[in-house]
Amino acid sequence: MKCIRCGNSDPEFFYQGHRGYYCRKCIRFSRILLEEEPESPEYEIARGCQDHFFSFRLSKDQLIASKMCAECAEESDILLHCVCGSGKTEISVETIGRYLSQGKKVAYAISRKEVVIELGQRFSKIFPNARVIAVYGGHHEETLGDLIVCTCHQLYRYYRTFDLLILDEVDAFPLKGDETLMNVALNSCKGKVIFSTATVDSSLKKILDRRVYKKMELYRRPSGRPLPVPKVVFLPEILYPVGLFFLMKRCETPCIIFTSSRKQCAFLYRLFSPFFPCTYVYSDLKEREENIRAFRDGRSRFIFSTTVLERGITISNVSVIILMKKGIFDESSLIQMLGRVDRGIELSKGKAFLLVKGKDKAVEKTMEYLKEVNAYR
Numbered sequence: 395m396k397c398i399r400c401g402n403s404d405p406e407f408f409y410q411g412h413r414g415y416y417c418r419k420c421i422r423f424s425r426i427l428l429e430e431e432p433e434s435p436e437y438e439i440a441r442g443c444q445d446h447f448f449s450f451r452l453s454k455d456q457l458i459a460s461k462m463c464a465e466c467a468e469e470s471d472i473l474l475h476c477v478c479g480s481g482k483t484e485i486s487v488e489t490i491g492r493y494l495s496q497g498k499k500v501a502y503a504i505s506r507k508e509v510v511i512e513l514g515q516r517f518s519k520i521f522p523n524a525r526v527i528a529v530y531g532g533h534h535e536e537t538l539g540d541l542i543v544c545t546c547h548q549l550y551r552y553y554r555t556f557d558l559l560i561l562d563e564v565d566a567f568p569l570k571g572d573e574t575l576m577n578v579a580l581n582s583c584k585g586k587v588i589f590s591t592a593t594v595d596s597s598l599k600k601i602l603d604r605r606v607y608k609k610m611e612l613y614r615r616p617s618g619r620p621l622p623v624p625k626v627v628f629l630p631e632i633l634y635p636v637g638l639f640f641l642m643k644r645c646e647t648p649c650i651i652f653t654s655s656r657k658q659c660a661f662l663y664r665l666f667s668p669f670f671p672c673t674y675v676y677s678d679l680k681e682r683e684e685n686i687r688a689f690r691d692g693r694s695r696f697i698f699s700t701t702v703l704e705r706g707i708t709i710s711n712v713s714v715i716i717l718m719k720k721g722i723f724d725e726s727s728l729i730q731m732l733g734r735v736d737r738g739i740e741l742s743k744g745k746a747f748l749l750v751k752g753k754d755k756a757v758e759k760t761m762e763y764l765k766e767v768n769a770y771r
Contacts (some may be wrong), residue, residue, distance in 0.1 A: 399426055399553065401577040417489050419574050423550035432553035435538055437499075443524035443540040446487055453616040456481050460577040462610055467558065471607035474590040477767050478733025479615045482590045483513065486560050487520055489588070492525065494540060495741065498557035501542040503549055503579065505566050506705060507531060508686070514543045546575060549582040556587035563705055564598055565591045565726045576601065590664035592733065593726045593763070613770040615737070620768040622735040623748035623761070624716070631751050634717050635665060642670055642696060647713045647744050648689065651698050652731050653718035661699045672696035675703065704730040708737050713744040718754060725759040732760070 396403040397417035407419040408428065415428040421651065426432060452460065459476075466472055467489045475483045488503070493500050502517070504510060507530040514528030529548045537551055546561070546569055556586030559582060561569070569576055580601075589598065589607070615621070629637045642649065653659040656676040663674035673685040673694040682702075689707060691699040697703070704727055714735050716728065723731075727749075736742040750757055 395428055396425070397428065397577055398430075399550070399581055400574045401581075402574070406509060420550075420578060423547070423578060432550075434553050434555050435551070437538040439456055439494055439497045439499065439540050440523070440525065443521060444491040445523050446491045446520050447522065448484070448520065452481070452484060453614075453618075455612055455614050456485055456616060459485045459524065459610060459612050460488045462476045463588070464492050466608045466610070466636065467492075467588065471586055471593070471602075471605050472588045473602060474588055474605050474607045475609060475617075476590070476612040477615065477621060478592050478730060479621075479737040481616060482562065483516070485612070485669045486588060486590070487566060489558065490541065490560075491521075493558045494521075498585070499542075499555055500558045500560075501544060501549070501552065501556045501582065502560045502562065503544050503546050503593075504562040505546055505568055506702070507545060508683075508702075508707070508727055509705065510543055510545055512707075515703075516600070517541055517543060522577055546579050549579045552582040554581065554584040556583045558588070559583035559585075560588045560590060562590040563592075563730075564589050565593045565595055566730070567701075569595065570595070570726070573599060583741045592729055595726065604685055606718075613767045615743075617736070617739050619736060621764050622732060622744070622746045623764050623768070624714075624732055624748045626748045626750055626757065626761075628750055628752065631719070632710070634749050635662070638715065638717070639666070639669075641715055641747055644715055645745075647694075647742070648692070648709065649696050649713040649715060650689075650703055650709075650731075650734055651696060652704065652714065652723075653700060654717060654722040656700055658717070659700055663698045666696070666698075670696050674698040676700040677702050689722075701727055709734070710738055710740065711742045711744055713746065715747045716749065718748055718757065720751065720752045720754060725756050725763065728756055728760040729763060732764075 400420035402419040408415050416425050490500050510528050510530045518526045524540040526541045529544035659674050673688050675682050675685045688694045732746050735744040735746045
């Protein structure tokens, strides 16, 4: 027995109901009988929807990568290995346009709802003639359009539908370490896949080893400036609030302060809100979107956050402070959190700090990575 949707062949995950056997490993997406093949939605791509425009000029490196990506995607999968802030989304636009011009179906999938909303708006401006549909939890009344932007979990709706699937941030939760979700995501595509990431771990290597792909690398941001290297401050965890207070007092820019848990996030907000204009955010906070908006608008100068803001969010001239806790943040998370600093062309005053209890492998690997990619300049 084998599930056609998620690839599970472990008999322990199959259950016989009154209509037949079904797979329990991917039942969170919907029940599917073993002998059933999921339906593939049928829809047409509008003529002329491939026309795309940028409100800015791509850098020389981005233009080269964009052209190579569009050419290679005709023949094989692609590993798009780029540093944070190098413009992976912009690099994929020419490839998307080429597929749409041939009437082929395209999806851009990423992990977080906020990023889907933001990307949907960006793609609507880049492809003004295309019907761009954003699909995520609680927002799936419309699921078909010329260009579909969705969370990875929503890909179960599109079994073998897409000619091109762009899986962005494959190094991140929830794709990372979730073989079932990854298989469901890959089975939404009948054509080529672009795996887009800043870091390549062992689980991604295992997937790529089973596929024909070409690797494309971009280790330079459009500004040409090196990635910010954080200042590491060694402190006992009990003294983190003291060190944080002094860093916040001296901070010249808006600042994201990454915490290791929702409990710590809320505690630090309560502790510092009498002294600084600040807010906080974590994944299931009711005021999540309003608090992020307050930070973007400048009503809050500091925002305490779990890893919910580690990816996808771009705020100019922002600093980052990370409160390390052993075993909570890995190299991939640290790189993404630090990657919020100095994005865009204009010079930023943003700085990065790591508050660390002691020697930490994730911190050491992150510093090695930053040193390595900055050497490519």
